[in-house]
Amino acid sequence: MMRFLKFIVKRFLHSILVLFGLSILIFVIARVIPGDPARMALGPRAPESVVQKFREDLHLDKPLYAQYYYWLAGALRGDLGMSLFTKRQVADDVKEFFPATFELMLFTGLVMSVFGILLGIVSARHSNRWPDNTVRVFSYLGVCTPAFVFAILFLLLFGYVFQILPTIGRISPAITRPPTRTGLMTLDSLLAGNLAAFWDAIKHLVMPGVALALGPMAQEARITRSSMTDNLQRDFIALERSQAIPERRIMSKYLLRISVIPTVSVLGLDFASQLGWAFLVELIFNWPGISRYGINVMLHKDLNAIVAVIMIIGLMFMVVNIVVDLIVSWLDPRIRLGAERGE
Amino acid sequence: MGIAGNRAVLFDKIKRAWYKFSKNPLSIVGGAIVFVVVFLAVFAPFVAPYPQHAGSFVNFSEASQPPSLRYLCGTDAFGRDILSRIFFGFRLSLIMGVVVISLTAPAGVTLGLVAGYMKGSWVETIIMRITDIFVAVPPLVLALAVCSILQPNIFNAMMAVSLMWWPWYCRMVFGIASSIRNEFYVQAAEITGAGKMHIIFKEMLPNCFGPIFTKVSLDMGWVILIGSALSFVGLGAQPPTPDLGTMVADGGKYMPDQWWIAVFPAFAIMLVVFGFNILGDGIRDMLEVEDV
Amino acid sequence: MSEVLLDVSDLRVGFDVYGGTLKVLNGLNFYLEEGEKVGLVGETGCGKTTTAKTILRILPQPPARIAGGTILFQNKNILGMNSREIRAVHAHGISMIFQDPTASLNPVFTIGDQLMAAIKYSSLEDGLSRREIRGRALQSLRDVALPDPERILNNYPIQLSGGMRQRICIAMALATNSQLMIADEPTTSLDVTIQDQVLRLLGRLVLEKDTSTILITHSLGIVREWTQRVYVMYAGNMMETAPTEVLFRKPLHPYTQGLMKAVPKLTGEGIAKGIGGRIPNYLDPPPGCRFHPRCAHRMPICSQQRPPYFEAGQMHQVACFLYKEHS
Numbered sequence: 022m023m024r025f026l027k028f029i030v031k032r033f034l035h036s037i038l039v040l041f042g043l044s045i046l047i048f049v050i051a052r053v054i055p056g057d058p059a060r061m062a063l064g065p066r067a068p069e070s071v072v073q074k075f076r077e078d079l080h081l082d083k084p085l086y087a088q089y090y091y092w093l094a095g096a097l098r099g100d101l102g103m104s105l106f107t108k109r110q111v112a113d114d115v116k117e118f119f120p121a122t123f124e125l126m127l128f129t130g131l132v133m134s135v136f137g138i139l140l141g142i143v144s145a146r147h148s149n150r151w152p153d154n155t156v157r158v159f160s161y162l163g164v165c166t167p168a169f170v171f172a173i174l175f176l177l178l179f180g181y182v183f184q185i186l187p188t189i190g191r192i193s194p195a196i197t198r199p200p201t202r203t204g205l206m207t208l209d210s211l212l213a214g215n216l217a218a219f220w221d222a223i224k225h226l227v228m229p230g231v232a233l234a235l236g237p238m239a240q241e242a243r244i245t246r247s248s249m250t251d252n253l254q255r256d257f258i259a260l261e262r263s264q265a266i267p268e269r270r271i272m273s274k275y276l277l278r279i280s281v282i283p284t285v286s287v288l289g290l291d292f293a294s295q296l297g298w299a300f301l302v303e304l305i306f307n308w309p310g311i312s313r314y315g316i317n318v319m320l321h322k323d324l325n326a327i328v329a330v331i332m333i334i335g336l337m338f339m340v341v342n343i344v345v346d347l348i349v350s351w352l353d354p355r356i357r358l359g360a361e362r363g364e
Numbered sequence: 365m366g367i368a369g370n371r372a373v374l375f376d377k378i379k380r381a382w383y384k385f386s387k388n389p390l391s392i393v394g395g396a397i398v399f400v401v402v403f404l405a406v407f408a409p410f411v412a413p414y415p416q417h418a419g420s421f422v423n424f425s426e427a428s429q430p431p432s433l434r435y436l437c438g439t440d441a442f443g444r445d446i447l448s449r450i451f452f453g454f455r456l457s458l459i460m461g462v463v464v465i466s467l468t469a470p471a472g473v474t475l476g477l478v479a480g481y482m483k484g485s486w487v488e489t490i491i492m493r494i495t496d497i498f499v500a501v502p503p504l505v506l507a508l509a510v511c512s513i514l515q516p517n518i519f520n521a522m523m524a525v526s527l528m529w530w531p532w533y534c535r536m537v538f539g540i541a542s543s544i545r546n547e548f549y550v551q552a553a554e555i556t557g558a559g560k561m562h563i564i565f566k567e568m569l570p571n572c573f574g575p576i577f578t579k580v581s582l583d584m585g586w587v588i589l590i591g592s593a594l595s596f597v598g599l600g601a602q603p604p605t606p607d608l609g610t611m612v613a614d615g616g617k618y619m620p621d622q623w624w625i626a627v628f629p630a631f632a633i634m635l636v637v638f639g640f641n642i643l644g645d646g647i648r649d650m651l652e653v654e655d656v
Numbered sequence: 657m658s659e660v661l662l663d664v665s666d667l668r669v670g671f672d673v674y675g676g677t678l679k680v681l682n683g684l685n686f687y688l689e690e691g692e693k694v695g696l697v698g699e700t701g702c703g704k705t706t707t708a709k710t711i712l713r714i715l716p717q718p719p720a721r722i723a724g725g726t727i728l729f730q731n732k733n734i735l736g737m738n739s740r741e742i743r744a745v746h747a748h749g750i751s752m753i754f755q756d757p758t759a760s761l762n763p764v765f766t767i768g769d770q771l772m773a774a775i776k777y778s779s780l781e782d783g784l785s786r787r788e789i790r791g792r793a794l795q796s797l798r799d800v801a802l803p804d805p806e807r808i809l810n811n812y813p814i815q816l817s818g819g820m821r822q823r824i825c826i827a828m829a830l831a832t833n834s835q836l837m838i839a840d841e842p843t844t845s846l847d848v849t850i851q852d853q854v855l856r857l858l859g860r861l862v863l864e865k866d867t868s869t870i871l872i873t874h875s876l877g878i879v880r881e882w883t884q885r886v887y888v889m890y891a892g893n894m895m896e897t898a899p900t901e902v903l904f905r906k907p908l909h910p911y912t913q914g915l916m917k918a919v920p921k922l923t924g925e926g927i928a929k930g931i932g933g934r935i936p937n938y939l940d941p942p943p944g945c946r947f948h949p950r951c952a953h954r955m956p957i958c959s960q961q962r963p964p965y966f967e968a969g970q971m972h973q974v975a976c977f978l979y980k981e982h983s
Contacts, residue, residue, distance in 0.1 A: 035496075036500075039493075039496050039497055039500045040500065042494075042496070042500075043497050043500050043501065044499035046497055046498070047509060050509070050510060050513060051509075051513055057571075062410075097634050161390070161638075161642070163643045164641065165585070165633070165637045165638040166632065166634050166637070166638075167592075167593065167633065167637070169593065169596065169612075169630075170630045170634050171631065173616070173619075173627065173630055174624055174627075174630075176619065176620075177619065177620050177623055177627065180620070181619070181620035184621070251488070254599075257572070260382065262488075273449070292502075293502045294502055294504075295502075296501075296502045296505065297502035297503060297504030297505045297508075297593075298504065298593070300504065300505065300508060300593075300597065301593055301596055301597065304597065305616065315505075315508070316508070316597055318512075318599060319508055319509065319512030319599065320512065320597075320599070322512060322513065327509055327512060327513075329504070331501060331505065331509050334501050334502065334505050335500050335501045337503065338500060338501060339500065348429075
């Protein structure tokens with residue numbers, strides 16, 4: 022047990038170090054670009070005095086390490102600088118936009134893992150028959166299609182042609198918004214007892230969430246299927262059958278747990294790649310999240326905000342990875358105990 | 365065995381490789397798709413029905429026409445034939461893929477080999493820690509960030525993608541290199557006084573060829589995808605360049621009425637990625653079994 | 657004369673693979689009486705494990721296919737049973753020990769979980785309480801001489817050594833009090849130093865509980881020491897069967913003779929000689945007697961017809977045309 026805890030702590034520290042490194046990298050890239058960042062941000066028409074003041078405010082005239090120090094000191098205090106795009110504190114922007122992305126990614130994560138695994142199970146149970154073949158075709162297409170293509174298709178089909186799902190934002194303007202307690206529109210609606218708002222929020226989540234989830238879902242289904250069909254041939258399953266353990270119990274308990282391990286291991290990476298695609302999907306659906314904010318500040322070369330957004334994404338990725346590692350270790354005793362035995 | 369014998373062995377190897385590759389019919393489909401795309405890209409000026417539409421061409425009388433026999437994919441708001449632009453778009457995509465991979469693969473592979481060979485030394489630590497930093501964020505995000513700092517054009521987009529792509533090659537090769545580092549033949553080479561360069565490139569590298577080649581095939585699709593995503597957001601190729609991603613973004617403005625402006629380029633992206641992915645899978649099948 | 661417990665006749669099993677069908681079991685015939693300890697000897701790939709798994713009906717079909725034959729267990733054909741009857745057979749009729757204990761145990765569940773599940777679903781009485789099941793589990797672990805059974809119940813397979821894992825598999829097989837136990841190469845995967853120990857344990861327990869046993873092995877030495885009667889198997893057919901001592905004293909089938917000669921003698925007489933050739937390609941097996949391509953005594957009829965059992969003494973049968981006149 023101790024070994025396991027040490028392993029987790031080590032991972033955590035490693036991630037923190039990596040995040041530091043990332044901040045330095047982004048910082049350096051952001052500051053060391055050709056050209057004059059101040060001039061680029063303010064545009065060619067701004068008067069020189071304004072540009073000069075801007076330079077001083079952002080410490081752009083100081084050496085690089087000094088600039089980093091100022092940024093770091095501020096960041097640790099919670100001050101991420103000013104955004105040129107929104108003319109507000111970046112920290113405030115983050116507080117406003119992050120929950121939306123968090124909710125979307127949570128929804129995406131749930132959909133892709135639950136349905137991915139379910140589809141994989143169905144596929145394995147009906148191996149080589151029509152449910153399996155359908156899922157396999159879907160898998161191929163899903164893995165190769167970028168999320169934004171799905172997003173556009175959904176928008177077209179469900180948003181405009183069939184008009185059954187809303188196309189913009191998190192909640193319809195007509196619905197009363199619930200008071201913000203967690204930042205998650207769905208949870209807040211439930212907490213406020215506002216079922217209409219809850220359903221509306223879910224309807225808004227469906228298209229962007231599913232568009233993001235389909236690719237990884239296909240991947241998870243594939244992995245789960247092959248993992249299950251592999252394990253079905255193993256001796257321990259045969260032994261369990263010979264011990265008169267009911268088939269249903271074998272499938273739902275003994276086969277399932279060992280088969281989902283490879284799937285869960287991949288979840289972290291899959292989720293990470295979707296964090297990238299979220300930038301486009303949020304743009305397409307005008308989802309007020311940190312990714313859409315990120316695109317906007319990137320287009321406007323808003324240095325402080327760009328750095329903040331990258332760090333947040335990096336942080337999300339790190340947390341997801343650690344969580345996935347924890348889950349896999351819990352599922353698979355070989356990982357957490359293997360080291361102890363030294364086998 | 366002589367020259368004739370060697371040729372016979374080579375033929376046999378090729379035949380066997382083809383058999384493994386073609387076992388999955390989808391691999392052939394992938395190969396066909398890639399072949400078609402490459403063909404269209406290379407010969408675009410000759411094959412496209414309206415090659416002059418690829419640039420800044422304007423013909424408002426034919427603007428926003430739905431797909432018809434004259435314009436198989438319809439025209440956009442400037443009256444340009446979308447199908448022709450898609451062909452030229454393939455060009456840009458393939459160029460980006462080739463450029464990025466030519467830059468990143470050698471760099472990443474070399475660094476991975478060096479790090480794997482010098483496992484345990486500070487050289488390895490530095491290389492791998494830097495790699496860790498780059499892979500701490502999703503590739504697209506980093507590319508977006510870098511692109512946003514630079515002037516938006518296709519060249520900068522390629523640089524940005526290259527910058528965050530090399531670590532993945534480095535990682536993969538490091539994994540292989542560090543595990544074969546202590547194999548007997550490596551140590552034997554060391555003992556006989558072979559230089560480090562020789563060991564790395566003549567002994568260790570050949571073992572990585574298979575996975576590298578597979579990754580290159582798969583990567584073509586992904587790089588094209590990321591490139592399209594950058595253009596979609598506006599940080600890559602700029603209009604009127606017929607980049608697939610830019611076309612999709614452009615077309616978004618005219619949704620849903622003139623849906624073809626966005627949908628066909630989107631499908632084109634999907635097709636290219638699909639083709640390279642399936643092809644990559646087939647190559648992996650072909651190479652994996654051979655390794656055994 | 658005891659009751660015949662298991663009677664396999666003309667069992668034919670194949671595997672569907674890419675190039676066709678692997679016709680592994682080719683009309684297999686053997687039987688076992690109550691209380692007997694029978695050995696099944698054959699080289700790797702002759703179909704021993706397939707036979708065992710077919711008897712228990714745990715062979716994944718596809719890719720396997722049972723093409724014909726009957727397996728009578730207590731006079732009921734296993735191959736014709738419905739799932740309820742099969743469950744009963746699994747619960748109290750037949751149990752099995754697999755060759756590789758590491759592969760036999762589910763790595764992500766505790767020993768306790770797996771052992772108690774086996775006991776729970778195999779018990780004759782319904783509604784055993786959890787405490788009773790746990791009690792039986794602990795007792796079965798003690799029966800196989802495992803120290804500290806409480807701790808082992810909470811352990812995962814990875815925390816235990818190979819020998820311990822196989823003892824647990826033996827415990828699971830015996831805890832169900834089945835009438836027939838099939839032990840498929842129970843010590844092959846173990847360290848040489850503990851093989852004997854584990855065999856001794858198995859032998860003693862089987863004797864104590866008077867369980868009918870089929871001991872599958874490729875080792876003649878093990879067969880000689882632990883069985884009363886032996887079947888010699890090759891390429892999906894039984895070649896010869898006899899009481900153990902009789903077989904070792906007077907091996908009749910050319911294959912059996914070859915096997916005996918292949919074992920080096922500690923007395924140092926002569927050099928061990930292998931049998932030329934390899935096991936047949938099951939996709940396109942040799943017609944007639946499957947051993948004939950490797951047989952020094954082959955006759956024209958050997959490639960035309962499959963030899964049936966010919967009597968060659970008290971309970972001694974040989975599937976070889978050389979002995980046609982004897983019977």
